[in-house]
Amino acid sequence: MTQSLKRRFLCQTKDRSVRLGDATSFGRGRLEYLDENEGWGTVCNQAWTQSDSTVACNHLGFNPLSAYDAFPASGGDDLPIVLGGLRCSHQTRLDECERDYDWTPDSCMHSQDVGVQCKPPVGMRLLTEYNFAGIPSVYYGRTWGLFCSDNWNINAARIFCINYGFQDAVSIFDLIGDPATLPSTIVNTISCTGDEEYFTDCPQIEWAYHGECSQNTRLGVVCQVGKKSLSIVNPNPDYPEYGRVEVTVNKLFKGTICNKTWDQAAANVVCRDLGFKRGAQRFFTIGGEDKGDIFDSVHCTGDEDSFSDCRSELVPESRSDCNHTQDAGVECVANDDTLIVFLRGAGSYEGLVYYRVEDRRALICDQTWTDKEAAVACRMQGYECGTATKVVDLGPEVSTNILQWDIVCNGNEERLKDCTVTKRDNPTSCTPENIAQVRCGPKEGKWAPGKN
Template sequence: MKRPSVRPSVRPSVRPSVRPSVRPSVRPSVRPSVRPSSVRPSVRPSRPSSSVRPSVRPSVVRPSVRPSVRPSVRPSVRPSVRRPCPSVRRRPSVPDGQIRLLDGGYYYGRVEIYHDRRWGTVCDDSWGLQDANVVCRQLGFPSAVAAHTDAYYGQGTGPILLDDVQCEGYETRLEYCPSGGWYTHNCDHQEDAGVECSNDFYMTTPFPWGIDGDVRLMGGLRSNEGRVEIYYYGTWYTVCDDSWDNADATVVCRQLGYFDPAQAVGGAYFGFGFGDILLDDVECYGWESTLLDCPNAGLFQHNCWNSQEAGVICGNEEYGRVRLVGGSVPTEGRVEIFNNNEWGTICDDLWQREDAEVICRQLGYSDVDEYFLDQAYFGEGYGPIMERLSCDGDEAHWQQCSYSGWNTPYCEHYEDVGVRCLAGVEGDVRLRNGYSRGSSYEGRVELFYDGGWYTVCDDGWDTADATVVCRQLGFKGSAEALDSAYFGAGSDPIILDDVNCGGWESTLLECPSSGLFVHNCQHTEDAGVRCSSDEDGDARLIGGLSQYEGRVEVLYDGKWNTICDDSWDTRDASVICRQLGYEGTDAVFGNAYFGPGRGDILMDEVKCTGDESTLLDCPSDGFYIHNCDHSEDSGVRCLHNGKD
């Protein structure tokens, strides 16, 4: 985004008059002095290059004093960079410059930055997409979708730490961007800046669950290999490959539950990560409990690029295997995962379709038939229990998802979850990455063929094509055709281009096209659809962590609208929950608890008796008559099988 060289000469009267009306048209060529003192060397040591990856990374020479065999007696003096008690997992202090998003969701919200031992907000003067891109990349997302101003996600309460942020877009942290300086501003919290990040790929920061020092492997073809990422204060970071060797890899693999041998690889062998690099010059002995216990150059102290990220290949591929137990056919059963030399189960807390999709995909099935078979539907299992598995749905295996841990005190085996997977029929279609998490009525179109799912190019994509897709999925109403990767870009090959349906075909494969896998497209042209039943009064829940909670939205006059929370109570919520097929209401929410909606507010002062068929049947002030904004959107949590 090109920034204007001249700022508006007239600002609101509440601003100090001493503020210059014209911004310099040329950015300073020198970065602000507040950037950390760890400056990269002007000349980097040359690295060997080769067009062929070595099967084993050349060994790195270690100091001769490093023992090749674990010493029988540990050194009496530990390096000063090590934590005082490696047997205790302590929460490190917040790093200066850390970013968080508040009053939104895990990928959108008000921007807050940590400085001088306190959290503060950022003023929206000059705030644009380049600034938002830096924030999102720092949090582990690939890019930003939108930069928001005017306290779009509500007003903060702490100090305003930055103003006039002017990122170029290449910075890895917001604090590195030119700005007016810490605490220098002429703003109030009505101008707090916000962002919305792209979330259409595996999340490097999916949810704030985890323990500082946890590691995971990303980018590998199998679950026992990948780029090393380490969790630190709410964000996943990568590790530089300087001094990276098999002793360091051994610690990572053992931390993940694998046995020896462990192989270290570098040079971003498993692809580049996103965000900052946490560790450099890691010097493990091999007996440490976690990678954070190993001597290193210090947190965020490095002279590396993302092309130097470290990876590992662990030895025991048995870890992480998935199986279905207790079903009448191979495609169904209780989900069990092999962990630490024994089979364990998954608790049904927060279990949803995206989690089941990953399990079925890892087992080689094409899709999910039924995913919420909870309360030990296929019988109670044995062994450890995993809690709160949370996947985005695009992961290749469950290790790329987040989860809160094993053997927590909140789950028992009567909560073991099960799934029923689909083997797939050639020509099946599915919708992916809809804006409503787990939504089945909108998304990127994918078609099953020869054992795989493939996307469709949007050349010639129109309503007739969308109608065939929606009818194939069981929708009887209208269909909207969406192009230009509206629901995010896919990753698998493109199977169809120049689709030209008449609208009467039974499946998308029956429509004329340029031929299978014949196209001139990229995934930025992936086609999508939005299906509708075209029935006023239909309801849906948006923004929740499960399919039975979220912001209430009601279909009226062909569009989805929110409901104001004035007078919102359990009788109103019970109408929504019953309409959606749930047994009752667990909780009601106001103040945009599940995030603010968009579009119109349909109803205010809703006063249901609880017996109505739809919310439209309830008394209210009238359609589109209200004194609300989206900070007052209502929400519900429904009861599912008698429990929330």
């Protein structure tokens, strides 16, 4: 059969009495009926109602519980007008409907040929013991059947899951077995972009009755329930906005992100989703020894409200384009309300000084750090005064992400940004023993606990 004929008669019932001609997409086209005397012809839209469309789509083999639309159709001038004056109600076939006995083909013109849009074109269900994962099944031609895995990918799964009422597809998998024990196949081949409204709008779809799959495979799908959960994993707990990104979906499946499609847009969405107001300062690759699944083909435009709206596919590491030495990482911009924080001390009143300058939050080298600068830092946290003193013993693991800036205060400023802050042209090495630390007090009329 030529490609033009395939397109012209894209939908047709098994009894070959009704079809859609010149279909522009699956389930949409000019309605044509096989008259026992005239052969194939068009249908007149005089007095055509929603009930007529419903019966027509049901006759074509589509889901009888769906909604349907009708429209004026063109291109049937070479065919006779063979049917009209229908008064359908709850019938399942057009030839079962009542008709106006005074209707004749001469009362219609081809400008009144009716077209129908059956949507969604098929019924669907998920054969599963779980409510979000299992074997996708479709209803077509008055029977239920399965998909072959030929050309099936995450884009087709995404459309199926969304049509079925889920937010997205998480992953796909093959089911291998004896054809005699597997259900019948009804879709041999399908190829989608992931942007279709219905999966039957996919540009390539091949239907079959009781067909056979190559390699005896059928497919399964895991659909997404609710939002994906994000976390930033960093061996250094003092730097919570920096590290490897981990994603959890359905409260069950967890994975890292492959860096092959990781970019600034995706990093911004991740940081905003985690509650950081201004997105990501930078994105990077961060190697690790982790095992487990990986989210491949992550794509965000940058305008998404949540990372759940970005596209991705969770796959085993053996099937991924990445390994865990290529996990994606992010450094989020700290929010204004966390401009400064003291960490690793005995309480919130003392510790290492983490401060944000030019959208970067890091430790401060203490080469210009005195009691004046410490007093301003403590004032930012609500304390009356403070001193520059060592309160934490540090190891070499904190020697990275240290700001090489000169911060000079007179001690009366309300915030460190009001002090003179100068970036060094030739920064010197800052070792852990040179990291700025502070002890604050009193607050709300009291000194810090246990301090005099």
